[in-house]
Amino acid sequence: MISAIIGAQWGDEGKGKITDFLAQKNDYVVRYQGGNNAGHTLYINQKKYVLHLIPSGILNPNARCLIAQGVVINPKVLIEELDYLKSNDIVPTSAQLGISLQAPVITSYHVLLDQMRESKNDKQKIGTTGKGIGPCYEDLTARKALLMKDLLDKNTIQKKLENILLEKNVLFKNLYGSNFVAIEEETENLYQYGQILKPYLCDTLTELNIASKKKQNILFEGAQGVLLDINFGSYPYVTSSSPSLGGIINGTGLAKIPDNVIGIAKAYCTRVGEGPFPTELFDETGKEIQRIGNEFGATTGRIRRCGWLDLPMLKYSCMVSGINQIILTKLDILHHFSEIKVCYKYIYKNQEYSCFNQSMNFSEIEPVYKTFKAPQINNKELSDDAKAYLSYIEEELEIPIKIVAIGPEREDLIMR
Numbered sequence: 001m002i003s004a005i006i007g008a009q010w011g012d013e014g015k016g017k018i019t020d021f022l023a024q025k026n027d028y029v030v031r032y033q034g035g036n037n038a039g040h041t042l043y044i045n046q047k048k049y050v051l052h053l054i055p056s057g058i059l060n061p062n063a064r065c066l067i068a069q070g071v072v073i074n075p076k077v078l079i080e081e082l083d084y085l086k087s088n089d090i091v092p093t094s095a096q097l098g099i100s101l102q103a104p105v106i107t108s109y110h111v112l113l114d115q116m117r118e119s120k121n122d123k124q125k126i127g128t129t130g131k132g133i134g135p136c137y138e139d140l141t142a143r144k145a146l147l148m149k150d151l152l153d154k155n156t157i158q159k160k161l162e163n164i165l166l167e168k169n170v171l172f173k174n175l176y177g178s179n180f181v182a183i184e185e186e187t188e189n190l191y192q193y194g195q196i197l198k199p200y201l202c203d204t205l206t207e208l209n210i211a212s213k214k215k216q217n218i219l220f221e222g223a224q225g226v227l228l229d230i231n232f233g234s235y236p237y238v239t240s241s242s243p244s245l246g247g248i249i250n251g252t253g254l255a256k257i258p259d260n261v262i263g264i265a266k267a268y269c270t271r272v273g274e275g276p277f278p279t280e281l282f283d284e285t286g287k288e289i290q291r292i293g294n295e296f297g298a299t300t301g302r303i304r305r306c307g308w309l310d311l312p313m314l315k316y317s318c319m320v321s322g323i324n325q326i327i328l329t330k331l332d333i334l335h336h337f338s339e340i341k342v343c344y345k346y347i348y349k350n351q352e353y354s355c356f357n358q359s360m361n362f363s364e365i366e367p368v369y370k371t372f373k374a375p376q377i378n379n380k381e382l383s384d385d386a387k388a389y390l391s392y393i394e395e396e397l398e399i400p401i402k403i404v405a406i407g408p409e410r411e412d413l414i415m416r
């Protein structure tokens with residue numbers, strides 16, 4: 001069985017918690033895109049873990065975790081994350097963790113470039129996480145990127161850096177007024193990182209295809225969300241990879257459509273960084289959701305913008321990713337309100353739409369809401385109001401909600 005966990009909104013839907021839960025039933029847990037822009041928070045026995053690059057299945061000793069070639073890897077950050085796990089008595093062996101030889105490497109100049117651009121270019125700021133994700137994917141498509149396998153050979157690192165930095169150092173010096181990146185130092189650092197990570201490096205593509213032939217259970221863990229997808233998101237306010245279904249085949253080389261395409265959606269919406277957000281709340285209710293839901297970015301600590309659940313946008317996400325089941329998270333946050341709202345249609349240029357489409361200009365979308373009594377949960381039992389709210393979402397999406405998350409811990413889940 002192949003399953004995929006896909007963020008159906010703007011990221012931060014609680015994918016890490018669900019991956020950790022489903023990892024218990026899977027032989028493989030595989031990250032396929034993004035990088036350490038992701039922040040997956042897990043609570044196990046009241047202990048908090050935050051992962052950025054390593055799949056959230058790592059806290060389950062039986063699943064093998066892979067970082068596939070679609071992920072951009074900052075080797076320094078990956079080593080720090082391994083050290084963080086070790087300091088929490090989790091020591092991933094090379095049998096537990098595999099890293100693609102073919103994955104592009106985020107170097108210090110990618111991070112620098114990302115941060116320089118964001119600080120200089122105020123009007124067109126994307127609000128990136130500043131982790132060098134975009135600049136690294138740019139080098140990949142420019143056919144210049146360093147790959148993880150290159151880190152095993154000093155000469156290759158140096159030659160590739162010389163080739164790339166010929167252009168980049170002109171930018172640093174003349175456009176951003178910053179220092180040159182020193183090639184020798186960067187080469188040495190990257191080589192050392194390669195030596196540390198060498199035991200984990202492997203051909204994840206062949207391994208996954210063999211596992212699939214043997215009918216092993218594979219779980220793909222998406223980072224970010226469909227509405228941040230480079231192809232299908234609110235361009236240009238997107239990330240530089242494909243969190244949606246297409247990103248799985250491209251990012252792993254396993255040319256199979258998963259049996260279970262699980263869309264993770266929060267019971268309300270959040271967004272970090274710049275970009276359109278039709279149901280955003282600018283009032284006290286938005287602040288309350290932010291406070292009660294503890295809506296701070298796990299990677300950057302930024303406050304997440306909050307708003308009501310947006311069904312026309314969620315329908316669009318489900319459509320472009322072939323989502324065939326939903327896991328709804330953070331339902332418990334809504335019971336603090338007396339009533340809640342759900343956007344069920346848009347009015348756009350005097351016409352009604354139940355699903356977002358690409359002809360729409362975000363600034364002219366008018367969300368229309370239905371009001372519900374707040375869903376209550378008592379001892380893992382859903383109130384009638386909660387059931388009515390879930391049924392309504394299922395009917396609108398024409399997709400079943402299989403699990404509802406009602407708290408941060410592994411066991412805070414209601415199966416339906």
Ligand code: IMP
Pocket residue numbers: 010011012037038039126127128129130131132133134223224228237238239240272273274275
């Ligand atoms: P980048 O991925 O750092 O280039 O940032 C591009 C956009 O994606 C920005 O709006 C970020 O806030 C957003 N973003 C990137 N990663 C995440 C994530 O894991 N959760 C939510 N938003 C993210």
